[in-house]
Amino acid sequence: MISRDNSMNKINVYIVLIGLTVLLLFTVILGISVGTLKIPISQTYAIFMEKILNLEPSNETYSGVFWTIRMPRVLMGLIIGAGLSLCGIIMQAVVQNPLAEPFLLGISAGGYLGATIFIILGSGVLGAFSGLGLAFTAFIGALSAAVSVLFLASYKSSITTTKLILSGTIINALFTAIANFVIVFSGTDNTISRVTYWTMGSLSSAKWDNLLLPTIAVCAATIYFLTQYRTLNAMLQGEETAITLGVRLNFYRKLYIMLVALLTGILVAACGIIGFVGLIIPHIARALAGPDHRRLIPVAVLIGSTFLVAVDILARTMIENIELPIGIFTAIVGAPFFAFIMIQKNYQFRD
Amino acid sequence: MNLTVENVDIFLGAKKIVKGIDLHVANHSFAALLGPNGSGKSTLLKSIYRVLEPRSGTIYLDDLKMKNIPVKEIAQHISVVSQFQSNSFDFTVKEIVLMGRTPHLRALERESSADYQLVDEALHKTGLYELKDRSISKLSGGEKQRVVLARAIVQSPTLMILDEPSNHLDIKYQLEILHIIKKLGINALAALHDISLAAQFCDYIYFIKEGEIKHHGKPKEVITKEILKEIYEVECEVYEDSRTNNISISYYSI
Known part of the structure; x- marks a missing residue:
């Protein structure tokens, strides 16, 4: 990967963090103002202040779009981007492999299966749609996928990159197939279209609640x-x-995997499968801040947020009046990036 | 801390690798584990630093059974120098050496200036100071080995376990590494390949073959042509060099 000759000193890290925060704020403002209805950037500040000061909005339409549609959506992008990047970093540390990522390892697919079962079978039983129940089943799915992948990859010998990626592919295929079976078998037109859209990932369902x-x-x-x-x-x-070095390795591995699965489940439940973010962002962040997690985590979380908000802007505005699923864009960026990593010569892809 | 290994059996799969070994390292001594490849040296050491679990037998640190001591507490007393495990994450030399402080720090505790001083000292001792900001992937095999040693020193152990620490090193650094360990004045147990170097630096020698300790004693008592023949299956002459006072071994060609 991109390597540094000198470790970055503290001042540089702070500069990077401040720069990234400014970039994130800028992206957020842009994300709020662009879309089918364009809110002038000069207005966004006014609308924001009006709400904070509890004043009568000067422009009802702008204010309505701002607060009920754009703001939750941009915040959702920010949160999801940060969360996916974090999941990637933790998975990579747990398996000591920079290619680990919830999507590539099939953990997202596990979350998808759990969520599908809930939407198609469960929500009927439980009546009202419950966000918590959805997140919970997605977590159970993600956790079983994570455990299966790690079991497969470490069966009878230690984990290697090849085994890990292959196990991810296997679990991904299996869990997706089961989910699709459930859909075809007992889905209605309504739920099918909802689930399909969901497999491509989207922030369009973002609401304050x-x-x-x-x-x-x-x-x-x-x-x-x-x-x-x-x-x-x-x-x-x-x-x-x-x-x-005195680390209770088995305990922390299990704990971290549980937490990553829980987080992935919640993220998948909120916005479907958005791939590659957990792969791309940690790589870029490592190139900027080095592999030390003390600096890596804040840097990656900021970059991840900015990235997903920016990609969502693209997804909303690229084709007029049509909203594309965001997963398409992260894959368009992510797949070539993955290929680039793979063909890097000094990259350790051997076992 | 003193190390006592009592009647330890270790299996890898169904195969018994280490068979009823007793061993003792105490009073700031440097003990060597010598024996041919596959004799069970590494396996035994791995069970001492808890990567492998013995099937039976007990390992004691002072009077305490090792398996009853928390991992973190063990790491405050034992540090390990084994082969550098390469990985895809490019830390700098200094970052890796600083990780030696891990067992001594709580989760959010910042490294103190004393910790950084230990790091600097270890970097000087191992001749790595000039390379401290270099990323690990840019180092040679020997340099990486010295990084591992520096990290083990920073861990401030009272017992150091070394698994062929001088592999990959040219003779200058082999001598230096063994000298550094000797000078630390702590208990040390090292699996070594070079019999003459072991004789020169170590206080006590264990000869291991086929998972059993065959002979043990002070270097000059156990490094004899008969024992070397039994352990390594080679013919040789052992004599003392009059100028260096070291044991010297000369092998016959087969």
């Missing part, structure tokens, strides 16, 4: 993993080294 759970989960996970940087760094040094 379904924003709460992902926000809490992503914030809590980010804070928790920021406190775990030393354990994460030791994990990257390999199993033996981690143990001899």
Whole structure:
């Protein structure tokens, strides 16, 4: 990968973090103002202040679009981008492999299966659609996918990159197939179209009330993993080294996988499968800040947020009056990126 | 901390690799584990640093059974130098060496200036100071090996376990590494390949073959042509060099 000759000193990290924050704010403002209805950037500030100061909105239409449609959507993008990047980083530390990612390892597919079962079979039983129930079944699906992948990849010998990616492919195929079976077997036209759109990932369902759970989960996970940087760094040094440095490796591995599965489940429940973010963002962040998790996590979370908000702007505005699923865009960027990593010469793709 | 290994059996799969080994390292001594490839040296060491679990037998740190001590506490007392495990994450030399402080720090505790001083000292001792900001992937095999040693020193152990620490190193650094370990004045147990170097630096020698300790004693007592013939199946002469006072081994061609 892109390597650094010198470690970055503290001042540089702060500059990077400030720069990224500014970039994120700029992207958020842009995300609020562009769309089918264009809100002039000069107006966004006014609308924002009016709401904060509880004044009568000067432009009802702008204010309505701003607060009920754009704002939750942009915030959802921000949260999901941060969460997916974090999931990628943690998975990569757990398996000591920079190619691990919830989507590539089939964990997202597990979440998809869980969520599909809930939407098609469960929501009928439970009556009202419950965000918590959806997130829970998505978590169970994601967790069973994660456990299956790790079991397959480590069966009878230690985990290698090849085995890991292949296991991910297998689990991905299997879980997606089961989910599709459920859909074809018992879906109605309405649920089918909803689920299909969902497999491509979209932020279009973002509302203030379904924003709460992902926000809490992503914030809590980010804070928790920021406190775990030393354990994460030791994990990257390999199993033996981690143990001899006093890390309870098996315990933390299991705990981290559980948390990643939980987070992935919540994210998938909120906006479907958005691939490759957990792969691309940690790579870029490592190139900027190095592999030390103390710096890597905040940098990656900021880049991830900015990236997803930006990609969502593209998805909304690229073709007029048509909204494309965001997963299409992350895959269009992500697939060539993955290929680029693979053909990098100095990259350790061997076992 | 003193190490006592008592009647330890270790299996890899169905195969018994280590058979009833007893071993003792105490009083700031440097003990060597010598034996041919596949004799069970690494396997035994792995069970001491808890990557493998013995099927039976007990390992003690001072008077405590090792399996009853938390991993983190063990890591505050034992550090390990084994082959550098390469990975795809490009830390700098200094970052890796600083990780030696991991067992001594709580989750959010910042490294103190004392910690950084230990790192600097270890970097100087191992001749890595000039390379401290270099990323690990740009180092040679020998340099990586010294990074591992520096990290193990920073861990401030009272017992150091070394698995062929001087592989990949040219003679200058082989001598230096063994000298550094000797000078630390802590208990050390090292699997070594070079019999003469072991004789020169170590206080006590265990000869291991086919998973059993065949002979043990002070270097000059156990490094004899008869024992070397039994352990390594080679013919040789052992004599003391009058200028260096070291044991010297000369092998007959087969």
